[in-house]
Amino acid sequence: MTLLEVQHLTKNFGGLTANDDISFHMEKGELVGLIGPNGAGKTTLFNCISGLHAVTSGRIVFDGEDITPLKAHEVARRGLARTFQVYVAAGDLTVEENVMVGCFMKTASRSRARAHADQILRELNIRDLSDYMVSELPVAAQKRVTMATAIGSDPKLLLLDEVAAGLNPNEVEAIMASIRHVHDEMGITVMLIEHVMELVMKVTHRVIVLDYGRKIAEGDPESISTNPQVIKAYLGERYVKEQRSSAG
Numbered sequence: 001m002t003l004l005e006v007q008h009l010t011k012n013f014g015g016l017t018a019n020d021d022i023s024f025h026m027e028k029g030e031l032v033g034l035i036g037p038n039g040a041g042k043t044t045l046f047n048c049i050s051g052l053h054a055v056t057s058g059r060i061v062f063d064g065e066d067i068t069p070l071k072a073h074e075v076a077r078r079g080l081a082r083t084f085q086v087y088v089a090a091g092d093l094t095v096e097e098n099v100m101v102g103c104f105m106k107t108a109s110r111s112r113a114r115a116h117a118d119q120i121l122r123e124l125n126i127r128d129l130s131d132y133m134v135s136e137l138p139v140a141a142q143k144r145v146t147m148a149t150a151i152g153s154d155p156k157l158l159l160l161d162e163v164a165a166g167l168n169p170n171e172v173e174a175i176m177a178s179i180r181h182v183h184d185e186m187g188i189t190v191m192l193i194e195h196v197m198e199l200v201m202k203v204t205h206r207v208i209v210l211d212y213g214r215k216i217a218e219g220d221p222e223s224i225s226t227n228p229q230v231i232k233a234y235l236g237e238r239y240v241k242e243q244r245s246s247a248g
């Protein structure tokens, strides 16, 4: 069953075309990666899908409904959640309270929101952080809290924008495990933007590549990692180097 369909999506900022006629679809249950160089338009695409930006042209269908004209909160209500590349901890909230904010999308009851938040924190292995202020946590933990908060709304589709950026290898392993858990055990369809190629190649089923706002390739991780056009536009500078350094 198709969960998300993006048709000929274009987003202009003044004279700049940040997303240029992008089309793709996602089946329910998939785990898809979105990669490309800095400024390729990845975050813009998430902003358009999640209703933060109005598209210039094109159409977005989510779970059978045309959501193109909807605002961000309306899109969220339909079961599409996201994290933000640059995370700003919400005020003076503890980890548990932060995740409860997500849960309040589904319930008005404080006790039910708390119980749900606790369950999600356990699922993501960060229950021991519950009482910390989010703003006091290291980046890796904050990233996990943003994931937990997004999951609080029980989304059908979760968009993750660089949750592994700036993390050390152990932290990347841990967040990889969490992403797998969210997908495999919690049954949430996931699309993730990531520059950490190891994560993309190990975790995703399919990869979409953007360059200068255009979709230049799409395929399974193996074929993407050997695609000459992708290597030239993006991977040449990163993945090949990473592979060499991990090989030697």
Ligand SMILES: Nc1ncnc2c1ncn2[C@@H]1O[C@H](COP(=O)(O)OP(=O)(O)OP(=O)(O)O)[C@@H](O)[C@H]1O
Residues within 6 Å of the ligand: 013, 016, 018, 036, 037, 038, 039, 040, 041, 042, 043, 044, 045, 085
């Ligand atoms: N709100 C905005 N107003 C004007 N231009 C924008 C806006 N958001 C993004 N852009 C521009 O659109 C282009 C794509 O930016 P975007 O943030 O989507 O790239 P990205 O692929 O997420 O890059 P990165 O890997 O660095 O996060 C860039 O040239 C950026 O400067």
Ligand SMILES: [Mg+2]
Residues within 6 Å of the ligand: 042, 043, 044, 085
């Ligand atoms: Mg970005």
